[in-house]
Amino acid sequence: MNAGAVLLLILSGLVLMALLILRGRKGTRPFVRLLPAFQELLEETGYAAESGGAVHIALGSGGLNGEDAITSLAGLQVVEALADTAVSYNAAPVITVGDPTLLPLAQDVLRRAYERKGIAELYDPGSVRFVAPSPVAYAAGAANVVATENVTASMMGGAFGAEVSLIADAGAHRGLPQLAAAADPRALGALYPTTDRLAMGEELYAAGAQMTGERRYLVGLVAQDVLRVVLVLAILGAVVLAFLGGG
């Protein structure tokens, strides 16, 4: 077993411990800072309902069977968090995916929201669309949805590269409010100039906690923050030790 595997095991163990400890603590509600990218999405859904339009959610070109699986699942949290509100307003979002493995999952999240409200017959599987398997073709197809359909806001959350600028450009051209959450630095550079609210890096994984406020999400977020502090302290400690040793 190499050093990387040992580190991953230790890190996973620490995360697991933090999750279990924080989950067991009743009463206290963990505090998390609010991210406008997710907070405003619920407002945009309400506005979409009033204007008879829909919010477009681009989940990116990642799927469940590649290195972007977790990033795609984090993007899917946006749909999970938004689904009930959107169904209550009868303003189902238009969701585009660039990998077919994400398609049944996103459809299922939306369908279950309709079932919970007792209006399963109103669910339209065409609300979730598979566009194309290549990242650039997906971005071009999703940009077409933003440019031509009755979309009142655009949210981009998931696995993207620089090609996301095609979607963002279509939204900016129409003057739509644009919200985004991405982990890839190339996507962040492309999104920064055109989006009003941008969640960067690890903030993407906070979508569920930010939008639902559910304890299971909040606990994960707090565990993540605690571990980041631990890692930063460990890095600083290693730097000091190396400095002293080298000196």
Place this chain on the structure above:
Amino acid sequence: MSKLVKRWIPGLLFATLPGLVVLFGYLFPSPLLVYWRDALVEWAVIVAAFAFLLGLFNILRVHGERIGHRRKGWLYSLVLLLAMILAWIPPILPANVPGQDMLDRAVFDYVISPVGAALAALVVFTLALAAFRLLRVRRSAGAMFFLLIVVVALLGSTPLTGLERLADIRDWIVSVPGMAGMRGLLLGVALGTVVTALRVLVLSDRPHSES
């Protein structure tokens, strides 16, 4: 009891157990674990291939409805469906049909590759347009700083003579503050990934069923 059968047993069988076997197969590559790890990954690939069929039906449904209702852009949908049907023909032709292989390759070489390259080139223009738009709509210190760095990095990358000083500045930006920021970002992403993955493994997060 029904909650146990409906929620926990499928979750444990289809999410936690395979996830742990694959994870430990990489961490402790014993012959037994490697065998099961590879088998599970292979099954996942097969399931993913079926997902492509679902994607195909989704495209047929979405664009078929658009054509049927004559919605805006229905002509493009028609072209898309026709192109899709035409693209199926070369691979399903018997191998002994003359030119089958050539036709298959031609679709990639003369249609898919050039169109993909053209779209990728378009990204450069949308990025430049976005920078210009930023200059107009968001005149904050952060936006100006962002643009300044972009200009320095772009000019520093050009082979023009007289800009060697800018090339040095660009190298410093990329290797010192750029790299530090990138590492911080990637560290956060790695932590987020581990936490999200573990939440799925311990069934705290069930994207596949009711939580």
